[in-house]
Amino acid sequence: MTNTLVEVAFGATLTSSAPVLVDISQYVDLVKGISISRGAQDELSEIQPGSCSIPLDNSDGRFTPGRASSPYYPNVKKGVPIRVSVATFTPRTGTAPYPLEMLGDDFDDNRISSTLWPNSYGGVSEVGGRARVPLPAGSSSGYQSAREWTLVGSKLTAKLATVPAAGGSSSAFCSMYINSTTSGTRLGWRYNALTGVLSAESQTGFFDGSAVSLTYSPFSHMWLRIRESGGTVFFETSSTGATWTVRRSLATPAWVTSQSVAVEITGARTGGVTDFSEWDFVGATMHPRFFGIVQEWPTTWKGLSSAASITCTDLLTWTSIVKELQSMVVQEILLDRPTVFFPLTESADSTSAGDLSGTPSVGSLSIVQAGSGGTLEFAAGAGPTGQPCPVFTPSTSTAGKYLSADLGPNFTDANASFRVRAEMWFATSTRDRVLMALTSSDADTKMIISLASASGALQVQSQAPGSALVATVWGTPDLADGQLHHLVYNEFTGEVAIDGVTYTTPNFNPADLRILYVGGFQNARLWNGRISHVALYVRSVTTADLTPHYTTGATGHAGESASARMARLASYAGLSVATQGSTFDAVASQAELGRSALEHMRDIARTESGKLFTSRTTGTPLIFQSRDLRYNPVAALTLQYADLETDGFEYAYDDQKMVNSVTASRPGGATQRIISQASIDAYGEKPQDLQLLKNSDNSVTDAANWLVSRYSDPPPEVRQIPVEAYSMPVATYRALLDADVSTVIGLTGLPSQAIASTATATVEGYTERIGLWQHQLDFHTSRAVTDTVWLLDDPTYSVLDSTTRLAY
Structure with missing residues (x-):
């Protein structure tokens, strides 16, 4: 089963370090569906800003901007961060004891599962798609599973959606424990409402003198996980449910390897005002689909029924990334x-x-x-x-x-x-x-x-x-x-x-x-x-903070690596960059700047034959891929043609990408021309100019040769792979959700009219529609073997005149 999570950081901005994210999933109209576009049409096109359209039920006016009775007032505003994720759950198969990751519940049917939680107590309930655990004065309550699970090689994951208040009590807490057969011997996460401390605990006799305590953050500690791997138990937290930070690790207790365990999500207080904690997505694997900002909150009516279909864009349209930059030395000083x-x-x-x-x-x-x-x-x-x-x-x-x-x-x-x-x-x-x-x-x-x-x-x-x-x-x-x-x-x-x-x-x-x-x-x-x-x-501010401005003013950072330059340019827009791959050449100075940060970053990506795009989740917002990430591609997943269950699969053969004559130059360097005479004789000249921020003429020649060698005579290729992902087995569905720009997809069982029964394609971008029991993905792809390079004595990548292209 799957579940869609839509969260909005009302009142926050992209630069907020710990935004409060509000789950609005229950108001999303999945009959109309969420539409997302990402990436480029092909590998020679620049990656465009991604977009996301989300239809919302606005029957109570909560998404009407400026409406004082909205629970989000006055923060229903354009420019607020939004993220969309999809949760997948591992189905329970086999016989007990089952791996804990098979304990999956999205709490969306408003009734407690007697199969998953047969021993629940104290008035727990499902409310608004969450497990609600009350903290009644002088008592306790909890969701409790049967003793039919094992932690070995598995994990327990949950979203802590709502924490309780102290409420005038001398003790109030909520927790998620994995219980052994011995009372008080357990592993778990515990939140203390009086101190605001979240602790990772391995208790014996209800006590752990070595518990690791964290000052609770509703952003950084939104997701909690306990995982066992190779004889070690890890306590982890996450702000997204997708990337995790280890907060504590310890040798796996003996009881974990020898006993079936039970899960208990509980809450208790000694007195004061009754309150509750809320949990969600137990056992979920989260897949980020979109992160960006809401561009508009339009409100429409059909009779007295109100809806809001919001349009969102990713960070490539954010104001700070498209504003005009001043000189590099000015930007560096302003950073401080x-x-x-x-x-x-x-x-x-x-x-x-x-x-x-x-x-x-x-x-x-x-x-x-x-x-x-x-x-x-x-x-x-x-x-x-x-x-x-x-x-x-x-x-x-x-x-x-x-x-x-x-x-x-x-x-x-x-x-x-x-x-x-x-x-x-x-x-x-x-x-x-x-x-x-x-x-x-x-x-x-x-x-x-x-x-x-x-x-x-x-x-x-x-x-x-x-x-x-x-x-x-x-x-x-x-x-x-x-x-x-x-x-x-x-x-x-x-x-x-x-x-x-x-x-x-x-x-x-x-x-x-x-x-x-x-x-x-x-x-x-x-x-x-x-x-x-x-x-x-x-x-x-220290002297050491300011002395690097000398290098900026003296050299404009000429000769620094493309990855370092990309990070520098991104910092001028208040953003950070994660790099993928390892080949980043030295680049020329961009001291004058004068255009938008995005334009200058794209100059670097173009110079490196790399890819610049945005992350699908919070954290590091930009991703810069080097060209070597695509060398000699290996398929991350393989699909049977018959399993696509869609129309529109496309094989193309044309001159759309043909380049057989390149005139290339660099600042202060030579202008050079690289050609494929055989291609020109056969098809006529297909020219392209390259203005690259390279640091040497040889690097310019290498870049021009790389382009001509790949596109002087492009062979047939798969350019479109549409797939109904929701109908796939869970493992394949997860692999499809993880696919992103530069992921390689293998195809087998192609129709008899195809060139061959198999093919490999590199993802350049995609569109998707997330609906009710549907998830359609339409990948824009290119021929994966376009980026093969010579490996000496390799049977595949050392075929003379075929795969002996020198790497650039």
């Missing part, structure tokens, strides 16, 4: 949450510079004229990775222009608790000039960063009210050498980092700062040169 940040990259006609930190009340940097003469030209110079920056050119040390801003009360308030960390890029050939200064509103407190007059080393001068100005000079090289340098000054630790090298000297830490000066102070010691990317951090 500066309190004030002036990139100083304004255009040449600017007369002031703006803050990008988002801190309220920070004013813009405006030009201050000292004496007469001198210039301050925006965009006249080059800062890190060639970013435009202003050039300060005074006529004398006291005549020229500099910048000043009021940083506002929020900056001053933060400075009461945290000392300043300052960062900037600069270049000059003149010593004894001021890079930056900070003062209090009355200027009685000062902090001035400059280059020492004698050595050109970094100097900081500080002054407290009523005290003299105190200078501290660090042992840096002469920085007035005309070269571009990166500076991090950590006032709290007395550290200075120049171009990634750290120097330490104790110094005074002023507070109450508010007014910022850049390129001069009090109309004197005017800067002669360039300054850019001025950032101030008034929070707990």
